[in-house]
Amino acid sequence: MDKYRFETKIIHAGQKPDKTSKALATPIYQTSTFCFDSVEEAGDVNFGRQPGYMYSRAANPTVDAIQEKLCALEGGEAAVFTSSGMGAIGSLMVGMLESGDHLISGDTVYGGTDYVLRTNLPRMGIEVTMLDTRDLEAVKAAIKPNTKMIYVESPTNPTLKLTDISAISKIAKEHGIKVAVDNTFSPPPIQYPLALGADLVVHSVTKYINGHGDVIAGAVIGNAEDIQSIKAHGVTKLCGTTPSPFNAYLTLRGAKTLPLRIRQHCENAMELARFLEKREEVKLVNYPGLESHPQHELAKVQMNGMYSGIISFELKEGINGLSAFEAGKKLLNNLKLMAIAVSLGDPDTLIEHPASMTHDNVPVEERMKIGITDGLIRVSVGLEHIDDLKEDLEQAFEALQK
Ligand SMILES: Cc1ncc(COP(=O)(O)O)c(C=O)c1O
Incomplete structure (x- = not known):
């Protein structure tokens, strides 16, 4: 597939006509187990002396097809498809780290990841340092002899700050440290972490890659040795975050239109x-594509001039006498087209007010520290006609004055 361009690869990679029926679309092999003609054949398949399938927690043909497509997507040697994005992140940590290791992570990561880093990993004897990975000197200073991995999200959720993946990878390589990037917010053809020097990429496939809002899934992509370790220790053996063949099928279908959808989202x-x-x-708009974004120059290069479909913006205090918190709630409650919902990357525009919807239980000071101010709103811009989206927001802004 290497000789083909992205749009071609994402359609054809992993999809061969079915061996028995010649069906073009990959069949959904919805089975737990596979049969053998003899015990000898079962042993040979189980111990890798001959190709084949034994049990769907370990391997399944529909899942294999999407794993091949995901390799082509990110330019990796191997991929593992998981039952959720958190399943991918958990399996990455369990598969790559052990007690006594040290992990450096960005301080603004997805809430579920934040919980795993602050709670689960320390319980397993893994030390975690969370810091602003925009600050390369701080990253260098945090490296210890037992540092095994640097983990970053770029752009971050929901403040859309960037980390220079190339620079971080260079620092990590000098110390023999692996770099893992959560690329959920800006999948190819926007951002290619492996080409920028990272070793591993994780995705909540739930989002742009499947792209239709009807699947929960995840993936890790990297070199064959690391993925085998993640598969064996994390996904298949210990955590069992095995995806369903049906979700693998839906993702095979969804991913084919990724480049078209991404262009329109952007x-x-x-x-x-x-x-x-x-x-x-509006007091402030966070979007790496705007000249006003403090890291716009980095975004131009790192995000291939595409910037993804997620925007966050802050409302001013005192609009029609409302606090920014109340204005945020009122704006969303007056929308008629955009869906008030978490998640992102769907064809439908999804909008949320983190301070009241997802971070209500976080002490205000802590919430402010990570940039989730009272009037902050995040939009996952969908594929609807842009004028309908603008008109929906316009009438909701007007409603704030009533
Ligand atoms: C950046 C990022 N990473 C990981 C996840 C977790 O993915 P999932 O919900 O598929 O488990 C999410 C979910 O919102 C996310 O936004």
């Missing part, structure tokens, strides 16, 4: 970000 997001920048109710 185009709509750029236009909506510019629209929001002009609204007098």
